[in-house]
Amino acid sequence: MVSPVTVVKCEGPKLVPFFKATCVYFVLWLPSSSPSWFSALIKCLPIFCLWVFLLAHGVNFLVSRCGAKRIFAGLIFSALGDAFLIWQEQGYFEYGLLMFAITHILYSSAFGMKPLDLKAGVVMGLISSFLYTLLYAYLSSPFTYLVGVYTALIAFMGWRAIAGVQLCNDLWTWTKLSACIGSLLFIVSDLTLAVNKFCFPVPYSRAIIMATYYAAQMLIALSAVECRDENEYKKKIKVT
Incomplete structure (x- = not known):
């Protein structure tokens, strides 16, 4: 199994532009108003990176x-969604929601349906149903249906990201774990956005939303790199 240190040495330099672009976003902190x-x-620059x-x-x-x-395509739709959400108060929120819905379909397809892990699916279904029930009282048409979907x-x-991480069977890889953590952070980001928009103001909501969002996208992008052989990584490090 590839060690995390080896992965960082190989993939870290390629992510430097992403980290710089993310810093630019937080340093400039342009007003959303x-x-x-x-x-x-x-806002889209880290995704471009x-x-x-x-x-x-x-x-x-x-x-x-x-x-x-599919992950690359998902990142393209994510950038479109980011752009639409810049003008969400001008009536483009639904378009942003649609772009990110397509992103999640593409990511799910990239993660695949094997192993199935129905237990993880049931748990995710129960958690998402509970969260939607909490949001439901604050939603009005058409968001009642849009947010539900x-x-x-x-x-x-x-579910598909979590299912790929089989810790008990010791069959996990760093790419699968990266997809899992990234997907969970994406859920945290979107849940914070939904609560802040539809329910009540969340302190430091924008910082929470964007920090978890960028981290999620980075980890999901990393999960696309399916090089699992230690020797292959060592060769790449020597070349660079």
């Missing part, structure tokens, strides 16, 4: 791996 194309660019991160592994890498292609999609994505 005055949306602009510049603020949309700054994750595009570059995956492309840095080679076009053949993306073409030959269905999971990587979106909750089901992100819960499904979380």
Whole structure:
């Protein structure tokens, strides 16, 4: 199994632009009350860097791996969703919701249906149902239905990511674990956004939403790198 230290040495340098772009977003901290194309660019820049991160592994890498292609496509729809949410107060929130719904479908497809792990699916179904029940009292049409569908999609994505991590059987890989943690952080980010928008103000909501969101996207992008051989990583490190 590939050690975390080896992974960091190999993949870390490719993620430097992402970390810099994320720092730029938090340092500038452009006010959300005055949306602009510049603020949309700054918000989307870390996601653009994750595009570059995956492309840095080679076009053949993306073409030959269905999971990587779907995650790359998910990142494209995520950037579109980010841009729409910049103008959410101007009536584009639903469009952002749609873009991220497509993202979760693509990520779920990338994670696959094996192993099935019905127990994890039942647990995620119960948790998502409970959370939606809490939100339901604050929702009005059409969000009653839109948020319900979106909750089901992100819960499904979380299930497929969690199912891939078989800790008890010692069959997990760092990529599977990365997908799992990333998906859970995505759920935390979206739950915070939903509570803050529909229920009541959450202290430091924007910082929580964006920090967990960027971390989630980075980890999911990392999960696309399915190199599991220690020697292969060592060769890459020597080359770089």
